Amino acid sequence: MFIAKSLQREGLIQLSFSVQAKDELARIEERFCCRVAELAALVRFNGEVTGIGTADKRLVLRVSTENAAVARKVFKCLKDAFELPARVSVRRKARLRKNNRYAVQVEDGMNLVKALPKLGLTASAGAVKPGYYRKLLSRDCCRRAFLRGAFLARGSVSSPQSDYHLEIQLDNEADAWDVAEIMQRQSLDARISTRKRKWVVYVKDGSQIVDCLNVMGAHAALLEFENARIYKEMRNQVNRLVNCDTANLNKTVRASVRQEELIHLLSDHMGLYKLSPSLRELAELRLRHPDASLRELGELANPPLSKSCVNHRLRKLEALARKVLSGENE
Numbered sequence: 001m002f003i004a005k006s007l008q009r010e011g012l013i014q015l016s017f018s019v020q021a022k023d024e025l026a027r028i029e030e031r032f033c034c035r036v037a038e039l040a041a042l043v044r045f046n047g048e049v050t051g052i053g054t055a056d057k058r059l060v061l062r063v064s065t066e067n068a069a070v071a072r073k074v075f076k077c078l079k080d081a082f083e084l085p086a087r088v089s090v091r092r093k094a095r096l097r098k099n100n101r102y103a104v105q106v107e108d109g110m111n112l113v114k115a116l117p118k119l120g121l122t123a124s125a126g127a128v129k130p131g132y133y134r135k136l137l138s139r140d141c142c143r144r145a146f147l148r149g150a151f152l153a154r155g156s157v158s159s160p161q162s163d164y165h166l167e168i169q170l171d172n173e174a175d176a177w178d179v180a181e182i183m184q185r186q187s188l189d190a191r192i193s194t195r196k197r198k199w200v201v202y203v204k205d206g207s208q209i210v211d212c213l214n215v216m217g218a219h220a221a222l223l224e225f226e227n228a229r230i231y232k233e234m235r236n237q238v239n240r241l242v243n244c245d246t247a248n249l250n251k252t253v254r255a256s257v258r259q260e261e262l263i264h265l266l267s268d269h270m271g272l273y274k275l276s277p278s279l280r281e282l283a284e285l286r287l288r289h290p291d292a293s294l295r296e297l298g299e300l301a302n303p304p305l306s307k308s309c310v311n312h313r314l315r316k317l318e319a320l321a322r323k324v325l326s327g328e329n330e
């Protein structure tokens with residue numbers, strides 16, 4: 001990770017926002033109670049226990065992750081909280097763009113049997129299932145830590161420069177509801193959807209994502225997200241104003257071109273001299289000042305006219321032109 005950091009400083013690689021947030025979260029030093037809660041989430045969502053039901057109870061716990069800092073955290077928590085000695089192995093990916101995969105493995109059968117219930121898990125009949133959680137998540141700090149663990153195990157957050165989206169992808173409905181409920185208790189508007197046989201707990205809104213990063217304790221990521229969000233919203237606002245001006249301008253130009261055409265038609269088919277003086281003045285002004293707005297045309301008239309008066313006379317001219325045109329067609 002340090003190599004990655006220095007490469008990033010040199011601008012050689014760009015770490016995704018997700019990876020940065022996870023890196024920060026994995027480095028948080030927490031209380032003992034929270035350490036257990038966070039580890040419980042990491043084990044439940046990214047771990048597997050094998051050897052259940054075998055005669056000699058050779059239980060093996062394996063937690064895997066693509067993030068080195070997360071692997072280090074699991075290793076440290078297992079040792080600090082349960083005195084479980086773990087082994088870390090790395091599977092390097094052949095292709096450069098793929099991430100390495102780290103596996104933290106514990107093979108201490110007896111101690112593991114004691115540790116699992118404390119992590120809210122029960123191991124029976126060849127499988128590990130969520131067990132008793134109430135004590136584990138009784139404190140607010142621990143619920144936040146559990147959420148942090150769930151995000152470290154299965155979460156991702158898109159860069160604030162793109163869409164606003166934070167999600168935690170889980171294998172089954174029960175896991176999804178548990179995570180969503182903890183998020184909702186923190187006043188987060190967590191929703192659930194399914195994607196390719198996975199259950200996805202997500203928050204969408206920019207301010208919700210900021211709240212979620214705050215709940216989990218990713219303060220540096222939160223600040224970066226907020227900066228990008230403010231910049232993006234300002235830029236959108238400027239774009240909206242520019243687009244609005246352009247739209248108005250286009251409307252003015254289109255109307256002016258139409259009026260010009262109709263006045264030319266009148267001039268060709270009946271002669272502008274046949275118009276009343278007031279209409280004739282305006283027709284000539286329009287032809288001489290094709291870019292002028294209605295208000296500007298009014299100011300050019302002698303005596304000056306109000307915008308609505310200009311509008312009224314132009315309509316009269318248009319109606320007259322259409323009448324001439326329909327007379328021609330008969």
Ligand SMILES: [Zn+2]
Pocket residue numbers: 031032033034035037139140141142143145
């Ligand atoms: Zn706690």
